[in-house]
Amino acid sequence: MADAQALRRALDDPDEQVRSEAAVGLAELGDTQALDALIRTIDDAPDPLHLDVTPSVRALGAYGPEAIPRLLDLLDAPEELTRLHAQRALELAVYRRHGFVAGQGFPTAEAEEAARDELGAGGYDYEAEPSSRRSAIQRLRARLGVDGPPAD
């Protein structure tokens, strides 16, 4: 099993693949710094066939409720790709709550519709103007039960 301290050091590696693997490794170890590491590497090493998906996007989608407020904050990040990655991770987290399994899809059409409703279909657009984005994020916070202002 990889040493957590070595993985933390690897988060500063110049190679994005190494950084992303280190963050995912920390998450697999249940390390206390894992969530920070995944957020920090959310843009690293995207799949060339799906640039909206990175190893940290997948791990954040499976991380659990603790990741949701952090992802909501990132939906208003300055970088468009970061916003897209945060959106995908948040979607994955919600899909999983409705029974989504990779390679199987949703168990029913109703389950997919419920996931779409929870995310507020069409409500958030990572390419939208900041004011429109922020309104959508506020609605998402309410819908997902995450109160309070964004973290600093």
Add this chain to the structure above:
Amino acid sequence: MRADADEAREDSAGREIAAAHPVLGLQRTIGNRAVARLLAGRVLQRDLKGDHKIRNGTFTLDLETQKNKGAKSGLRGTIKFKPNDAAPDSTRIRLYQALRFEDLATGKDYVWTGTYEGRTKSQTVADPMRPGLEPGWGIDFDPTTAKPRTKLADPAVSPYYRSWWPNAASSQDGSKKGKAISEASLWDYPGWDRNMRFSFETVARADDTGFVYGTIAWGFTISDAANGIVDHEYASGRNVTTQTTDEALKRFDEYMRNPGASTAPTT
């Protein structure tokens, strides 16, 4: 027709640039290939947008070129298929796609390793007995989360795109009952920061009956990644799948040990 018009416009633009900047014309004359491509309009990048009618309906592409100098470039957007009134009914129309990913630096198919190695393992291979079969094609799935079946009771692993990437805010499965028609779609974003050729065949199929409505072949090339140059975009509708895509689907089933495959678990 639209492509021809675009190219004519690009050639015209190239002549205007050369007239305004004689040094570029000189560079082209002495063999500067990058300038030659620029003036020929080859670097004027084209989004893949528009309708492609086939016998059973229409594919609509809305893919925008993402040009990112010094970063990752590619195409981003949606592919939709809407069956026409005469097409067979289905309770669920879904899309899957086969793809080939070629590394222009080596001239060979890209070799996926690590958590992605399932892509290379499930690709088509050349067969001298089947001259039309192209090697290097595989179904678009996420090998990092894929779980090939280990038991007879395990459900089949789906080749459909949205079983891996639902992107429910911007895509959906379709259906058709008489004139009540709902389109099927997917959202995609292929691209990279290396010189690569991306080739796809996206297939519209009825999940309940197995009927194939048709396909669209599309793709692009990142010919100068450092400068974010994406070119050679193309798209063309077809009424039937190629034998290569059929073989890619078969290879996927073998890799996933799906029911009916020679590798399927028996207990």
